[in-house]
Amino acid sequence: MSRNTDTLVSLANPALQGLAREKLLARDYEGFLSLFGSHERLRPLLRLIAHARLPSAVYWQLVRSVWVNAEVIQPDAAFWLYLLSSRRGERMAFMTAQELKFLNALPAKLTIFRGFSSPEGERGFSWTLSKRKARWFANYSCGGRRALLAQSAGTLPTVVVATCWKRDVIAYIEERREQEIIILPQNVMPFAGPDPFKNRRIFQKSQLA
DSSP states (O other): OHHHHHHHHTTSOGGGHHHHHHHHHTTOHHHHHTTSOTTSOHHHHHHHHHHSOOOHHHHHHHHHHHHHHOSOOGGGHHHHHHHHTOOOSOGGGGSOHHHHHHHHHSOSEEEEEEEESSGGGGSOSEEESOHHHHHHHHHHTTSHHHHHHHSOOOSSOEEEEEEEEGGGOOEEEOGGGOOEEEOOGGGOEEOOSSOTTSSOSEEOHHHHO
């Protein structure tokens, strides 16, 4: 892996390249990725996957690690689609034992919510079981931090409700109590049933207060 190691080491800050080499030679891939800023780990992960023979469980654990540290997903949607669509086995390694247990106990069909603030944000990989958390994300997506990380921010906080089959869920993540459902956008279905928004499928700013 010598040439591949050199390629990966070159991605790190010059001051950290010695440490990066140590992490890679020790197969401490999590440690290697931690040498990059929390919002700068996606591309090193992609290069790592291309150059290292990762066991399937390690692949999913690293994808999870980078996912939970990436506050903004949409600008890199194509890369995330590639990663999350992988046919590798052991996908349960994306979740902790407690998260997997919780997901297994959920009903076959789920009601899910998503907060966003611009038209392109309605379709995404990240949903939640919590209407309250979706409202929080809708407002967050209009804030300054979102603008800093994504070079843009929406102006109209919105929450949409949908459904999905549990069998299509890639993972359930309890990180930061977000009750997050990760799912490919094409597997999200229109909501049909008693409307949790009292005849409003979408909450806009006046209803978010």
